Amino acid sequence: MSLFLGLDIGTSAVKAIIIDAEDREQASAVAPLSIDHPHPLWSEQHPDAWWAASAAVLDRLAADHPKLMSGVAALGLSGQMLGVALIDAAGRPIRPAPLWNDSRAGAECAELDVKVADFAGIAGARPMPGFSAPKILWLSRHEPEALKRTRCILLTKDYVRLCLTGEAISDRADSSATLLMDTQAGTWSPQLAEACGISTGLLPELVESGEVGGTLRPELARRFGLRSNLPIAGGAGDNMAGAIGAGVVRTGDAYISLGTSGVYFVANDRFVPARGQGMHTHRHAVPGLFGQHGCVLSAASALNWVAGILGVVSIERFLAEIEAADLPPADIPVFSPYLGGERTPHDDPLATATLSNLRGAAGPLHIGRGVIEGVAFAIADCHDALIAAGASIGTIALVGGGARSRFWGQLIATVIDRPLLLPPLALLGPALGAARLARQASGGGLSHEGDRHGMTMLEPRAGWRPGLEERRAIYRQHYAKLPV
Structure with a gap:
């Protein structure tokens, strides 16, 4: 029996589910997350908390369902969107990550609107507080030393991918919401990155959501009872993965x-x-x-x-x-x-x-x-x-x-x-979408015929x-x- 694991790093919790080829849920586990609000309009989580909660749910599945875990053919990732994780040369987070509901960068939004002609025509939306691009510009202004130490900027699920695989990779869907991408072309935009005070060299390699985006580290395969060289799908932000889960x-x-x-x-x-x-x-x-x-x-x-x-x-x-x-x-x-x-x-x-x-x-x-x-x-x-x-x-x-x-x-x-x-599987949400993307990355179908029945x-x-x-x-x- 082919099994697929979906891991969704949400705002309030991390959820993992295992499904079979017919989308039947075989097992699940959840670990909570909390949000810090150190100043008015700020909303942050430390990337280490994302990894700790992700490892906790995988440890739980390994302890409770070792046979299922050994049969997993691929793992897919989903996550809350727009978070900004600054990563140093050692692969460690430099500071807590401002989240999607962080509103500190209002002035930077107005500045980007002026700096870039037809910003929305390139990025797909006007700059708004909470989105990655204006928050990066804010960080470049208010915490320039943090940006100087940064070697890679990752989204929420992609920091967890870095921990799982050692590779800095993202998918085009989640990345298009950063407002740093030429969204129609599906490539990073040097113009938008420069407007935010960075180069595209700080941004990760891009793959499609249903393609392989790294393989599991051997020591983690042993820890979680997963097969060696387990493929990790590119995955998607929770909005897009939720759409996949909803058919x-x-x-x-x-x-x-x-x-x-x-x-x-x-x-x-x-x-x-x-x-x-x-x-x-x-x-x-x-x-x-x-x-x-x-x-x-x-x-x-x-x-x-x-x-x-x-x-x-x-x-x-x-x-x-x-x-x-x-x-x-x-x-x-x-x-x-x-x-x-x-x-x-x-x-x-x-x-x-x-x-x-x-x-x-x-x-x-x-x-x-x-x-x-x-x-x-x-x-x-x-x-x-x-x-x-x-x-x-x-x-x-x-x-x-x-x-x-x-x-x-x-x-x-x-x-x-x-x-x-x-939908019958309405409550599984982005975790189901992530598992379906794992199935696609291993050569299977994305959706199931029962979606609309x-x-x-x-x-x-x-x-x-x-x-x-x-x-x-x-x-x-x-x-x-x-x-x-």
């Missing part, structure tokens, strides 16, 4: 992910640069396709935030209680989920969350309902921005941890007035629409009323 492999296919952040991804066989509304266009993990993206910076993390404040023990039970309560629409508060700024459609790292329309009857369930509706409204903003950008949206899958709640999914379906498909359809609820439209109109006023 989004043809133009027009789309998915919405309710993870730490919210992602709305549409596959397109044309390169359509995103020139506004916090949108971005990157290469897909499927050669010949691009992904048009909208991003909500706080999705499931907004629910986790309010659950923590309210002392909720089980989020799953909390969502079930919200659904069962059938709250009067007039008593539901209105929430804008800008807990860490917002990307789509505002591109505003300083935007703040708002909770309004509170009444005396409001309790924990009312506030929780307002929060998940606010995330649904933010996803709808992405939907509208994609349509305005000319995206042709076919079937839409719903994935990520938030997809456990069909109620939340139906709220989103109703707000965007489109049915959503819930056996799905649950979440239909819009006509009876909910009037109240949701009324509250969305209030939600839209929130941003307009924020202090400048």
Whole structure:
């Protein structure tokens, strides 16, 4: 039996899964990660934490499932995107890595927009806080000694690859989101790199997502019980790997992910640069396709935030209680989920969350309902921005941890007035996509014929629409009323 291992280095956890040739999950393991916020607008993790958590899940699988691990034919990588790991000549991280939700580089974004004519036409998106390029420019200005010591700049999953293989390699899909690439050509851009104060010599070798991007070190093969010379697939960023996991492999296919952040991804066989509304266009993990993206910076993390404040023990039970309560629409508060700024459609790292329309009857369930509706409204903003950008949206899958709640999914379906498909493997997310890319790197197929079969359809609820439209109109006023 051929087996494939997917390793996803997320923001809050590292997850590993083993699947067979029919996409049946055989085993999994998870290890947590935490985020540091040493200053306002900063969000960092140390690359060593990525490797420690990755090694922990592989050690767990080796201990619990040695026979499965010995049968793994290839390993695929996925990871949170846009992190900047500065690596020295000894292969060691120089400092903690600024993450995708780090917003310190606002001034650098404005500078890059002026420096490079038609920046978006080259990179696929305008410079925005959180993306790699402006953060590298910030580091070159504020920590020049760190840049002087740097011999390679790696993304999250690619630092883990360096630990696994000893090789500095990335894939074109994940790398296209750095804003350092000529995205249509699929090559590093000397012009964009120079604008950020570096040369392309600091950037890794590029491969396709489904190609081999290194082999496992012998000592790690022995430690984890994996075969020697195990091929490591190029892999992809979590947005693209999530698309592979959701079966989004043809133009027009789309998915919405309710993870730490919210992602709305549409596959397109044309390169359509995103020139506004916090949108971005990157290469897909499927050669010949691009992904048009909208991003909500706080999705499931907004629910986790309010659950923590309210002392909720089980989020799953909390969502079930919200659904069962059938709250009067007039008593539901209105929430804008800008807990860490917002990307789509505002591109505003300083935007703040708002909770309004509170009444005396409001309790924990009312506030929780307002929060998940606010995330649904933010996803709808992405939907509208994609349509305005000319995206042709076919079937839409719903994935990520938030997809456990069909109620939340139906709220989103109703707000965007489109049915959503819930794949049988919706909760496996980018780890499944990484495992599928491992299968492709070992000569197998990328997708499985069952991707679009056996799905649950979440239909819009006509009876909910009037109240949701009324509250969305209030939600839209929130941003307009924020202090400048």
